[in-house]
Amino acid sequence: MQNIGFLFYMILAQFLFVLLHLAFQTCRKKADCFDKLSQKLSKYLYFNGVLRFQMEVFLEVSIYSALNLYVHEFNAQLAIEVASIVFSCLLLVVLSLASLYLLLVTCARPSRLGSEKFKSKCGAPFEGIDLKKMKEANRALIFWPAMFFFRRAAFLIAILVFRGTLIAQLAIQNFISLALCIYLQWYEPMDSKLATNLETFNELTVLIMTYFLFCFNDFVPDANTRSQLGHYYTSVTLFNVTVHLIIMLASSLQSIKRAC
């Protein structure tokens, strides 16, 4: 548990917020401030805040939990080891079930995705998607949030199950990025052309980085060549970050200009 670092304390903080909300709920009739605090916390927690938190920590928590279970023996004697195994199991189960439940609920009734009530409650996985297109019965839009979780689960399976088969690992990574590039440009699920192109740019970056990964093994025996390729690999990563930072800065400045 200590390997997760600051993330462990963020997870604890989420539970603390839930307990605080329950405490404020019971005391809300005693004072107005408790009622207001309860409403604020409820607005954050249920469920957009929790969903966004779950999405962002999904990969790291799943990897650490799965690796912990992969490495540990299940007949551990020490209390801390048992607690660690239990905590890992709990986290994996909660993350998987929550994601599956969300996806099943949205697949069952896609028509309500466009409603303001849904967006304010559970809209976090669908942020950036043009939900009005759902009215045209375009269920393919659900593919994007589903792939968010699926690609992370596939990554986990690739590094644990296909441990000795590098080509399978790279093929899974390559295929998913390629499929997402095609999906984004074919269906254009985002609410603006810029958002669609930005997501495609992200997927292309991951795809290009995967192509570099094909060279970081014995197929390229010379370490100097691998080192040079490492420089280009790093440049691709940093270029992606730079483009995002520039676009964020530009859109913030535009918002400020419009507000003034």
Place this chain on the structure above:
Amino acid sequence: MKASLNKLWSMLNSQQIAVYMPMYELKFPANAMMVTKEMVEIANFDLIPTDLLDEYLWY
């Protein structure tokens, strides 16, 4: 603000995939590993050092 946050999440989501690529069975060059090591902390929100807290809690 919301639009900028969307772009921030978008960047972080792609970086989360990128920083875990060294977990494959690969011979990563040291220069790429060095940069990835720094990016891991940002992508995983591990920005605040928790060594003192960990010492009190776990040891």
